[in-house]
Amino acid sequence: MVQINFAQKQINAKVVYYGPGMSGKTTNLEVVHQRAPDNNRGELTSISTDGDRTLFFDYMPLDLGTIAGMKTCFQMYTVPGQVYYNSTRKLVLQGVDGVIFVADSGPDAMEANLESIRNLEENLNEYGKSLKTLPHVIQYNKRDLPGALPVDELDKALNTFGTTTFEGVAATGQGVFPTLKGLAALVLKHIQTECAGGSSRPGATNTTGFHPASQAQASGAGTVSAPPVGGAPTKSNLDLHPAATPAPAPAPTGAVAPQAQSGGTAPAAAAATQPSAARRAATAKAAPTKPAKASPSKLMQTQGNPAPAPSTRPAQRTRTTAPAPQIRRGQGGSGAKTAAFVVAAATVGAVIAHFVLSAL
Amino acid sequence: MTTQDDARLREDRLVFYEADMEQLHTELDGFLELSKSRCAMLIDRDGHMVTRRGEAVESSSESISALIAGSFAATKEMARLLGEPEFAVMFHQGQRDSIQLQLVGERTLLAVVFDERTNLGLVRFYSQEATVRLGETFARIASEVRDSSLSDDFSSAGAAALDDLF
Structure with missing residues (x-):
């Protein structure tokens, strides 16, 4: 939930990267951590297994700076994608203010994507929330994979509420920041709209006409001018960051999105096995928090x-x-x-x- | 607007004013003096830091808040298996510093960092009392009429800030 502290002039919101296992959630967060200005990023903390799979969550605070007089911070989390870690995913979703769903574009990943987005909706429902009203965006990741599923097909299956979608190759940094900016804009708008009706309380007259459900829908995902099915932003959504060094890659198949061809592609195998040296380093950084036990x-x-x-x-x-x-x-x-x-x-x-x- | 809608509104955000923080700080300062603890933090169950008093902890307080909220949430399932709704207190002992976590009201945690200058019994004794008073403060905050209106240009200024940042 949003925390607004007028004494400290600070707003905190919680953003969660969600998606199936190995879809690139942690890679997205690592890229944000690597490329965000030093003054704006906090420490990246990972609770992961020895095999670099997220066990509980990855976490990083991101300071967006002072916005209209309020220091605005996003607390950014990822969840473990594996099916059997659902209880952990549910815990991380507690109090979430915005979700980035990272879908895997791999040719065999459709079922895992569908299962994950269904699971997301179920878990949100347990907190009385829904994708219908919660600010969220979808990133179709791994667009460089040979045989990647067409965006139209992914959109039709996953984008039930017609929210904004982005294409990305998180391993090279493409699409990471456009996705984050897309969600951040929705979350900030949602906060402002929600707070505009904030003075209503039991017994008080709602002079603003504010209604949580309808208002949230109006400000969040439901009415974001989303592209039509199959019309996901393409080149404009790609973050062709200079630091992203294109790796030599096998020629993508015809199903690969054009931006993946122009933006530099990584070998499919490398994209599929995303645990990176950076991730291991982040894990090592977090390691000192683990052995804090005593006899x-x-x-x-x-x-x-x-x-x-x-x-x-x-x-x-x-x-x-x-x-x-x-x-x-x-x-x-x-x-x-x-x-x-x-x-x-x-x-x-x-x-x-x-x-x-x-x-x- | 129905009562249910109002309840949901309150659940959707926490709003703190200057007077709230002063009251919380007074309570925490008194607790630190009595218990001789190093640091006391109030953390929302979602992982947001509400406020902190006492000595600064070495690492990022935001990261610690997220980890504390996460570890507290993780024990809830353990408690459920034992037939408890949740555990109200957790304790981690280190070689130099230890930390006690205690639930305050419905959705806030009191995290107390202490070292060899005091002991667990003293910290627990005073934290039990402090959490009652802090819980009353948070209950009042959650129930009061709160104007949380932000500047009209908040979201547009936010979009511009994002463009500058990335």
Whole structure:
């Protein structure tokens, strides 16, 4: 869910890359991390298996800068794509504000794509959300694969709600940033529209005429001027970043999109096996967070540390720790003497507890 | 607008004002003083940092927030298998620093980083009390009428910022 902090003038939103296993979700995030300006990107953290498959999620904060006086940050996650990690995917979707669905254009990937987008909708439904109203875009990744499925076919099968689609070759960086910008625009618009009706509360008159479901649809995926089926943006959607070094590739088949031909293609095998050195490096970076365990004996040592001297405790501490109000209510407040006794007892109890705990 | 719609609106975002943050900071500062902990963080269950008091942690607080929310969420399934709705407290002990996570209200976590200057019992004792008061504050924030209107040019300025960024 969007978090708006007027005290810190900050807005946080959560964006999730979703899609079938090996479709290129982590590769997308790695490219964003590699190419985003240093001042705007946070650390890329991966919780993955030894085989570089995402186990829980990859995470990276992206600072979009100060927008209309509010520092706006996207917390960007990927999910593990494998079917059997559904409970993990569901957890990562909690509070999501926008989804980038990364579809695999491989000739044999249609079933996995369909299964994944169905799974996405099911998991969103469990949080009371739906692709119908949630800002989302679709990226048809691996357009350089020989025999890649035609965009028309993918669009017809996956783009149920007519949202904006992008073609990409994430392994070379193509299409990564247009996809992200496409989603970011939808999310920001959604936030603004949603907040425009934000003063309504139970008992208050909705003077703005705002209605969450219809308004979200109006601002999100539902009414984004999406291209017709088969009309996915082509060359304009490609991010032909200078840093993307085209690799020598076998000649794509006729099914490969034109932009893939012009934008430099990677060998199909390389695109299909996307775990990269960068990903391993990111995993290694995250590694120190894993072994932060300690033996039971350490627990004993810590608990046995010398406690702070009682004389250093301020008198205020006793008052703060005494749960007197709750106890008074529990006793029913039958009389001043009873209340005073309870307060005194609670205070003494708290003091004793503090001494005992400090001495441990 | 129905009550259900309103409930959904509140679920869709959290809005904090200056007064809210001052109240939360006062509570956290008092807790840190009593428990002698290094740092206290309030983290939304979605992984967003609400605020932090005390010493700065060495790594990125955003990354830590995401990992804390993730690890807390992951134990929910474990709790379910044991017939519990969820675990309210988690504890990780390190060689130098330890961290205790405690659920505050419905959707916020209190993460406390502490070292050898205090002990788990003291931290747990005071965090139990602090979470009750923090929970009341968050419940009030979630139920109050909140004007969260943003500047009219927010989304267009955002689009321009994205063009500059990438």
